[in-house]
Amino acid sequence: MASDPNEADALLDLSNIVRDDRLGGRGPADLIRVERVGEALTSLYGAERALMLAVADDSLLTRKDLFLLPQQRRTLRGWAESGLILTAGKADVPLLRIAEATGLPIITRDRFSGHRREFTWLNGSDDAILEPRTDRYGEVSLHHVTLHTKDEWQISVSEENDLLVQQGLTERAEALDRFWSCPEPRCPRHDPAKGPFVLLPRVRGGRLVCDQHGLDMVDLGPRPRIAQLKIMRDGREVRRFPVAEGTPVTAGRSPGPADLTPFLDDTTRRGVSRTHLRFDLDGPQLTVTDLSRNGTTLIRRDGTMHDLCGGTRPFSVGDRARIHPTLEIIRSGRRYPAELAIERVSAPPDEPPPPTVSF
Ligand SMILES: [Zn+2]
Structure with a gap:
């Protein structure tokens, strides 16, 4: 283990690795898995030794039911007390911040899907993650994995x-x-x-x-059931608005929760009607209706396109209503509670933001 990022060859997602029973060992958590991964790192880099900077969730040290051998829990506490491992409520964000600052790969099986918006460099990266794999003889090796870009709704x-x-x-x-x-x-x-x-x-x-x-x-x-929609300009979210059951919402150049005026310039303004689209939530079913002069393109999750000329269609998660090439309305991928969304609050590295949810 390394306590200094400058000495480390890789970062270790300790909670993820000690709990990965594919790496051998016994019980919900076993330190032998860390040892195996350390050996794999040494052989990957062809070095005499390789040092890992480890970050763990607090729960790994406090929960009593994880390690079958009490000695291992004491060892882990000893490491934490002597500064050999870092701990945080949730290790993900500190791990990703250190990786961002140092360029070190993270040894984990996690793909950090829930952090791709904050750490955009993860999208498409092929050297951020070292994933442990076990062959049929139980030998552990480490492999770079490519993190594929996620769609907005998948994030x-x-x-x-x-x-x-x-x-x-x-x-x-x-x-x-x-x-x-x-x-x-x-x-x-x-x-x-x-x-x-x-x-x-x-x-x-x-x-x-x-x-x-x-x-x-x-x-x-x-x-009450609510669907959440997002206004996207050039692929970036610029506003969210809710559609409650039984209360349709129109989007266009008219004032209201889905007023598109702030996102239009003199050229794009002409293609957008005062009431361009209407969204209706009826039970679990959300529909979109085109009320515009110029029409709207509905792009399904699978990429197929439909001309929504005065028509009404179901509007599912992953679908996009394209009002203009630079302006789209999409449905949030959230399911609960009735598609509420987390407000992102910036917080210091070791303190994850409070789980705030907004309509
Ligand atoms: Zn309270």
């Missing part, structure tokens, strides 16, 4: 999944269809229907609790 799906995992909500997704309130009146989770932000509860010991106060959340009833 949204991954981000949402990461958030649900973080909150322990993957097995309790139905909980996201309801409003949950923290009994503490000053808590930002007290009135979930108010304000633009909704903070997700956390599952702890089978109960839904407030992240901040640890109190049991109170069920305030069903949350």
